[in-house]
């Protein structure tokens with residue numbers, strides 16, 4: 001019998017326990033032997049549940065019980081999750097987590113501790129909720145050199161942008177609706193300021209390219225400054241505005257990685273990802289483009305990924321899985337200024353003045369005497385220098401993913 005502990009009984013934690021008990025028989029079969037939850041750690045009381053007897057308020061019960069071989073961390077946040085997870089791994093337990101903040105901030109260290117203690121640290125649920133992406137990247141696509149990843153990784157912002165694109169809602173109205181429907185948190189900053197997407201693309205880039213990419217080391221821009229008129233103009237020009245996490249191999253020891261809203265051409269499948277869905281495009285040198293699509297959040301989709309990792313951890317007691325990345329390398333992520341992209345620009349100037357920019361760009365007139373144009377693909381610093389030198393008044397500027405996977 002393998003005994004496990006679940007730390008946290010919030011949305012994902014309770015979903016995990018429910019899915020586990022619903023399918024315990026088949027889960028045990030897949031693990032090759034009986035598996036049960038011995039402890040559920042939470043400071044709150046949950047009377048009346050069929051498994052109420054398993055609750056404890058003390059982490060010591062778990063760490064001091066030699067029978068517990070796998071610990072599931074679904075508390076979220078860094079404290080006390082980071083300390084608890086380190087102690088579980090150091091004491092020879094495998095850990096499964098859905099905590100993207102923890103993996104993005106401390107993944108390299110926790111993977112090293114797991115390796116040193118011959119246990120596993122698994123985090124399929126940390127990116128894309130129920131969408132399989134961590135295991136495909138580390139196993140199914142392992143033969144490839146990954147060149148590029150571009151993902152819609154946050155359901156809340158995708159919902160908001162879709163309401164702006166399809167229903168002409170303002171950002172504020174779409175955010176209120178997302179809150180009413182329970183998608184966005186009351187404090188929606190992690191979603192709308194891009195931090196959630198940033199953490200997820202950092203995890204994917206670390207896994208794909210082999211070195212830890214820290215969230216505070218990449219450019220992160222959210223969607224709070226997006227104007228409805230630019231979403232509408234982008235649509236007329238053939239693009240959908242999406243918040244993306246983007247990572248690209250530049251050379252063997254340099255990558256680009258960032259989070260920002262971007263114009264995605266309607267010819268690219270990412271432009272069609274609606275509602276709260278997530279999608280991740282991965283370009284491998286052998287596979288070409290591969291797309292992963294599904295529900296990126298929610299109690300049961302996320303619990304599905306957590307329970308899959310529990311099964312994997314139970315199947316690999318005393319055996320290591322190959323998920324690993326090294327600690328960060330200095331100057332590994334190139335700055336935005338060195339990154340090559342095109343920009344959509346809305347400027348206050350006359351059409352002739354705009355069309356002479358960049359050796360001639362196609363322009364479109366917009367309301368209030370504004371002009372729209374899309375720059376050639378150039379280093380961001382060169383585009384910015386040219387726009388500064390022109391002296392025209394820039395009213396909006398968004399990257400265009402002409403080249404992305």
Ligand code: HSE
Nearest residue numbers: 153154155156296297
């Ligand atoms: N707030 C996140 C989202 C939840 O909207 O996608 C999943 O990480």
